[in-house]
Amino acid sequence: MIKTILIGCMLACAPAVGPVAAQTFPERPVRFIVPNPPGGSNDATARALAQALSEIWAHGIVIDNRAGAGGNIGTQAAATATPDGYTYLLTPPGPMTINPSLHKKLPFDPQKDFVPIALLATVPIVLIINPKVPASNLRELVALAKEQEGAMNFASSGVGSTHHLAAVLFSKMANIRLQHVPYRGAAPAMNDLIAGHVPILFDNLPTVIPHVQSGTARAIAVASPQRLPSLPAIPTFAEAGMADFEASSWFGLFAPSGTPANIVAKVTADVQKTLARPDVRKTLEDMGEQVGALTDAAFASFVKKEAEKWAEVVRISGASVAE
Numbered sequence: 001m002i003k004t005i006l007i008g009c010m011l012a013c014a015p016a017v018g019p020v021a022a023q024t025f026p027e028r029p030v031r032f033i034v035p036n037p038p039g040g041s042n043d044a045t046a047r048a049l050a051q052a053l054s055e056i057w058a059h060g061i062v063i064d065n066r067a068g069a070g071g072n073i074g075t076q077a078a079a080t081a082t083p084d085g086y087t088y089l090l091t092p093p094g095p096m097t098i099n100p101s102l103h104k105k106l107p108f109d110p111q112k113d114f115v116p117i118a119l120l121a122t123v124p125i126v127l128i129i130n131p132k133v134p135a136s137n138l139r140e141l142v143a144l145a146k147e148q149e150g151a152m153n154f155a156s157s158g159v160g161s162t163h164h165l166a167a168v169l170f171s172k173m174a175n176i177r178l179q180h181v182p183y184r185g186a187a188p189a190m191n192d193l194i195a196g197h198v199p200i201l202f203d204n205l206p207t208v209i210p211h212v213q214s215g216t217a218r219a220i221a222v223a224s225p226q227r228l229p230s231l232p233a234i235p236t237f238a239e240a241g242m243a244d245f246e247a248s249s250w251f252g253l254f255a256p257s258g259t260p261a262n263i264v265a266k267v268t269a270d271v272q273k274t275l276a277r278p279d280v281r282k283t284l285e286d287m288g289e290q291v292g293a294l295t296d297a298a299f300a301s302f303v304k305k306e307a308e309k310w311a312e313v314v315r316i317s318g319a320s321v322a323e
Helices: 002-013 017-024 041-057 069-079 094-102 138-148 162-174 186-195 205-214 261-276 278-286 296-317
Strands: 030-034 061-065 087-091 114-129 153-156 179-182 200-204 218-222 248-256
Touching: 030 041, 030 069, 041 061, 041 087, 041 114, 041 248, 041 261, 041 278, 061 069, 069 087, 069 094, 069 248, 087 094, 087 114, 094 162, 094 296, 114 162, 114 205, 114 261, 114 296, 138 218, 153 162, 153 186, 162 179, 162 200, 162 296, 186 200, 186 205, 200 205, 205 218, 248 261, 261 278
Parallel strands: 030 061, 030 087, 153 179, 153 200
Antiparallel strands: 087 248, 114 200, 114 218, 114 248
8 A cells, every 4th residue: 555655656756757857948059951052042941040049948959951862861861869858950842842742662651750840931033034035024935935846945953853844834834845854953054044055944032033133044934922122013813814823932941750748839839939030030931931931730731732843743744763
């Protein structure tokens, strides 16, 4: 009887490990795995978020760039990390929504191996052309492509990239045929568009703006629901006559599956506080990004819909990556 009472007292007095862990989290530096090289938009977004969160947590955040294989290397590293709340994946859409359809086999399962935390930011994609192309709007560009009967090219940052698949989706919806010219990255694709070697390119807003402003590229339409403050004269695809066409890149935060739910809840709340800060919002907006507003189940639903959307586009394109 005495032994039973003692055990009961011990259990009653034992600390609630989960809640206490969340209250004291973090007790050491946190790691953000970024599946891209330093210097890109995803890396810049990760560093902006890390700077602000470190002020809340009073601990540093290490940015661990693990580039390669279309984001698969870094994503696999995050999927296999110890789910103790100290490692997260901060990624663009590719590994989560495109690569599952592009690759026959992945070393991770986006649905099973991760817990979606928050959509941090979206980056609108813009359709641009070389200024010498005789088209001043979307209708004229589509008509020109139909006249050339499949001879018109478009550049992309690589097979299966968001930019490639945005062009494929555009071709399907416009009922035109375009020839794909893939490049190893957005920079060489942009260089050849400016040089006139390829007439069409879909690219992220931050990359497009300086070229549109300098006149070395002409913006035709923005693939966002509303016009963009940085390109106020450029219509949306809907305004230009192609309803329901939307394409964007985005950056999201994920935790490895098994991460304690109370820590995930704290991280989610702290990320929301961070994204609400005017200085953080300005930093992201100055980079051409639109601050995200989805967390938890809403973000998970968004990722699922994105995966379904791009799976169909990948199927249409016939794109695949040799393993």
